[in-house]
Amino acid sequence: MKDTEKPNYSLEEIKLTFNTIEKLNMTFSSMHGQYKLGFSDQEVVDAIQALTPSDFYKSMPPNHKSYFAWHDVYKPTFNNIDLYIKFQVDKRGEMIISFKAR
Numbered sequence: 001m002k003d004t005e006k007p008n009y010s011l012e013e014i015k016l017t018f019n020t021i022e023k024l025n026m027t028f029s030s031m032h033g034q035y036k037l038g039f040s041d042q043e044v045v046d047a048i049q050a051l052t053p054s055d056f057y058k059s060m061p062p063n064h065k066s067y068f069a070w071h072d073v074y075k076p077t078f079n080n081i082d083l084y085i086k087f088q089v090d091k092r093g094e095m096i097i098s099f100k101a102r
Helices: 011-017 028-037 041-049
Strands: 056-060 071-074 081-090 093-101
Touching (some): 041 081
Antiparallel strands (some): 056 071, 071 081, 081 093
16 A cells, blocks of 8 residues: 555544543554653644644555554644654544654
């Protein structure tokens, strides 16, 4: 499978899903990236809420055998930091797979 130039998931649905800190569902790797950046949970929410369609970079197939759903990648700039944010939606629900500096 190859990367695609269109998102697999609705950005509005992603933003609605992660609109409060209580609703964050992050992998260990994405939390590690968050803490490395010094971002609070609220700043993660705020960065997601600030995403626009022009921040979309690509949709890619999973590259880890424990993931089965496509990943949508966004490359926004938030608080003057260039970010790399990757989302996945599967039978377990929505998840933030990656949250780090580019």
